Amino acid sequence: MAWPTPFEGLGRRAISFSISQTAAGAPAVRNFDFLVLGSGIAGLSYALKVAKHGSVAVVTKAQAEEGCTQYAQGGVCAVLGKHDSVEAHVEDTMIAGDHLSSRRVVEVVCKEGPMRVMELVELGAQFTRKENGALHLTREGGHSHRRIVHAADVTGREIERALLAAAAAKGNITFFEHHAAVDLVHTEVNGQKVCMGADVLDQQAMRMIRFMAPVTMLATGGAGQVYPNTTNPSVATGDGMAMAYRAKATVANMEFVQFHPTAFCASAVTGKPSQGRTFLISEALRGEGGRLYNQSGHRFMEDYDSRLDLAPRDIVARAIQDQMLSRNDSHVLLDISYKPADEILAHFPNIAAQCKTFGIDITREPIPVAPAQHYMCGGVQTGLSGETNVAGLFACGEVSCTGLHGANRLASNSLLEGLVFAERAVLPSLAHAEGTLRDAGQAMTRASQCPEFTGLSAPRRLSVSNNEWVAAKRAELTAVMWSAAGIVRRRADMKEALQQLAGMHFDVQAMWQSYGTSTELVELRNLMAVGELILMSALQRQESRGGHLVLDHPGPGLKLPRTTRIGGSNLSASKPAPPQLVGNGVPLRSGSLGKKTGGGLIERARSREVALKSQKEDVE
DSSP states (O other): OOOOOTTOOOOOOOOOOOOOBTTTTBEEEEOOOOEEESSHHHHHHHHHHHHTTTOOOEOOOOOTOOOSGGGGOSEEEEOOOOOOHHHHHHHHHHHHHHHHOOOHHHHHHHHHHHHHHHHHHTTTTOOOOOOTTHHHHEOOOOOOOOOOOOTTTTTHHHHHHHHHHHHHHHTTTEETTEEEEEEEEEEETTTEEEEEEEEEEEETTTTTEEEEHHHHHHEEOOOGGSSESSSOOTOOOOOOHHHHTTOOEEETTTTTTTEEEEEEEHHHHHSSOOOOEBBOOOOOHEEEEHHHEEESOOGGGGGTTTTTTGSSSOOOOOOOOOOEHHHHOOOOOEEOTTHHHHHHHHOOOHHHHHHHHTTOOOTTTEEEEEEEEEEOOOOOOOOSSSSSSBEEEEEOOOGGGGGSSTTSSTHHHHHHHHHHHHHHHHHHHHHHHHHHHHHHHHHHHHHOOOOOOOSSOOBBBOOOOHHHHHHHHHHHHHHHHHEEEEEEEEHHHHHHHHHHHHHHHHHHHHHHHHHOOOHHHHHHHHHHHHHHHEEEEEEEHSSTTTTTTEHHHSSSSSSSSSSOESSOOOOOOOSOOOOOOOOOOOOOOOSSSGGGGGHHHHHHHHHHHHHHHHHHHHOO
């Protein structure tokens, strides 16, 4: 099958606005009904759904397609096979999460997932199909059945293409590319924390814009750049997690960092240390028969787990790390060359092409691999509708901690989570906005209490020397994080690292105040905050679980809480607080959502959900 060129036919417009400052040093203001920070699967899915009810701003600090979603290779889970079941998917997820996942959340996601995946098909996503036209399902580590819907080995790229094409066709979705969110606009009224939008740096014009909206959706992705080697793109600097924490939102389970077992080890070929984003070798390659060997040719997973190469990621990553340390090797080998070459190239064209650039033919020889940071299982804590403990602030995708992943994410559950929670957040968002209209007096009060611009100084591009200073600080940070909060951890190391980061964070704040606001400093400040949150959470959890292996506490704790929390209030993902329905926002843009909200808006949205459920029954 010929796959579309990434984003072909999208007709993506160059986003450029003429906006003047409202006062010396003050940001310009733009008003929308919904503000979405991030343009991956979670943010775009949500934007497409709420765009039916009001104006939407999608703010992204690079080009719209440059996020974690397009780098997802394996696929998205859906219980679609004849011999599969929701119950089996639930159990696989619970086992992979080391039984720290919220069963209630897991059941919701596994049950609603197939419907959301079929929506992508209707939207135009071109997934791999069998000769009879049915969706081809592959298998990955931790799964008991084939349930991974995929587009060869470029699933994320194809999903992103389909979502961006659909969003470009919507007249009331406006993209703001190369706009970096600096901080959330938030205040407190009568004891209730309220989010009213975000202060954003226009990176091309170097000016601040305040985006005001009654509903803000955080969909900013992960924080892989806090480690020296990661499969994440350069934009994954933990912005949403850090901004939410500064806005008094609760963050949870930040200690559970997933290290993908099989990232391409370029240093095995080049002889030079690798740094930054590394190329992922999809778990689907092992799902289709790929085998792990050490450099002596021993299939070492036999020594660690009965599931061999298809054990959950945390187990495989630790096994590889153990082999590398005990043998003083830089990598292990992943081999699928015993399979027919045409099968390999048909299923993994992208991986084959990437490896070829390093002179490796995966149909004839093994691939050098080593673990790299891949995914944040923790994040901004939400309830079952994506709501946070800050009114008007929702979170979806990797930035969030919904309770789905527990101590370790099951392969291909990440894209699924983004789809399911984007849908579940719609009704509470609309109810929140309707409440704003019904209580205009309180909304005006909150608008009057809107804080001054939170930026520490005016926008300014970094000089060459200051760029070098930022790069040095980032290198220092990532080295500390890998040493103290990598695959294997020690409490003494984490305590020392936390002290180091506190001093580094102070230096970054001082630089910002003395020099000016820049994207590089925004990202560095956020990375420092995320590093501290990971370490603080890790020190709270005095046990070893999933992605958190502490030599001081090698076994699971018996009386420890399921969730570690920092900041905000103790919103439980297992028993989410109901969203506030009245008076939790700021005034809407005149003549937008208000014209559409009459008493029947919520009812119409619920009717649509009933219709979709009927459609899924027809598919099954």
